[in-house]
Amino acid sequence: NSSAKKKVFRNLLKKILGDTNLKLRSYCKTRWLSAIETLRQIVKLKDVLMHASIRIHFRVEFTDDDFTIITNLLLFLDPFAVLCALLSSDSCTSKYTIPLLTKYEAVITDIIESQFSKSPLCSRTNTLLEKFINKVNKYLSNYYNNDTCCSAAFLTLGFSNNKFWMEKYPVDSNNRQSQSDHVCRMIAQEMIGPLVQFLNITVTD
Numbered sequence: 001n002s003s004a005k006k007k008v009f010r011n012l013l014k015k016i017l018g019d020t021n022l023k024l025r026s027y028c029k030t031r032w033l034s035a036i037e038t039l040r041q042i043v044k045l046k047d048v049l050m051h052a053s054i055r056i057h058f059r060v061e062f063t064d065d066d067f068t069i070i071t072n073l074l075l076f077l078d079p080f081a082v083l084c085a086l087l088s089s090d091s092c093t094s095k096y097t098i099p100l101l102t103k104y105e106a107v108i109t110d111i112i113e114s115q116f117s118k119s120p121l122c123s124r125t126n127t128l129l130e131k132f133i134n135k136v137n138k139y140l141s142n143y144y145n146n147d148t149c150c151s152a153a154f155l156t157l158g159f160s161n162n163k164f165w166m167e168k169y170p171v172d173s174n175n176r177q178s179q180s181d182h183v184c185r186m187i188a189q190e191m192i193g194p195l196v197q198f199l200n201i202t203v204t205d
Contacts, residue, residue, distance in 0.1 A: 012051050016048050017045075022041075022048075023041075024038075025038045026038070032088075033081050036077045036080070039074055039077065043067065046062075065122070065124075069125045072129075073125070075115065079108070080104065083100060083101070083103075086100055098144065098149050098150065098153035098164065099156055099159045102162060104136075105136075160183075
């Protein structure tokens with residue numbers, strides 16, 4: 001029964017980890033980052049769960065491959081959790097949105113190149129990772145194409161020379177302007193557009 005399973009689980013926790021207070025976290029769809037917290041806890045309880053899988057009381061279906069997949073995914077999800085925490089903080093304004101997103105994009109690119117370029121991932125991990133990165137790319141695209149966020153980001157100290165601008169506003173081969181002057185001109189045009197509306201003064205009786 002349920003109480004017997006809990007007792008066996010607590011005994012395994014005490015024997016293996018020396019802590020009977022650890023528990024599996026349930027995934028809650030309405031809670032931010034709940035899935036990441038659940039995966040972290042699963043990895044922390046790996047030895048307990050694997051021992052429980054050989055007991056009749058627990059029909060745990062985790063395998064070593066499952067834990068490898070979870071560990072690989074957390075390489076991308078842990079920085080994502082930090083990104084979400086920063087973006088949702090009270091001190092974060094629109095000018096920090098694109099700098100933070102480009103930083104995360106650079107982080108996951110570095111992980112892929114440094115961790116997995118020489119040791120390909122299994123098909124299951126590839127499928128999950130591909131879905132995650134596709135969603136992230138859609139999320140990034142929404143902000144990268146937002147004129148307000150771009151204008152605000154350009155005013156962020158230390159970000160005006162980021163390669164993001166070179167990709168967003170490439171210099172035409174016939175353009176004699178420098179890259180920085182070209183970017184400044186393009187940003188200025190985007191800022192002027194909304195401001196002109198407020199300068200359109202009309203007189204009514």
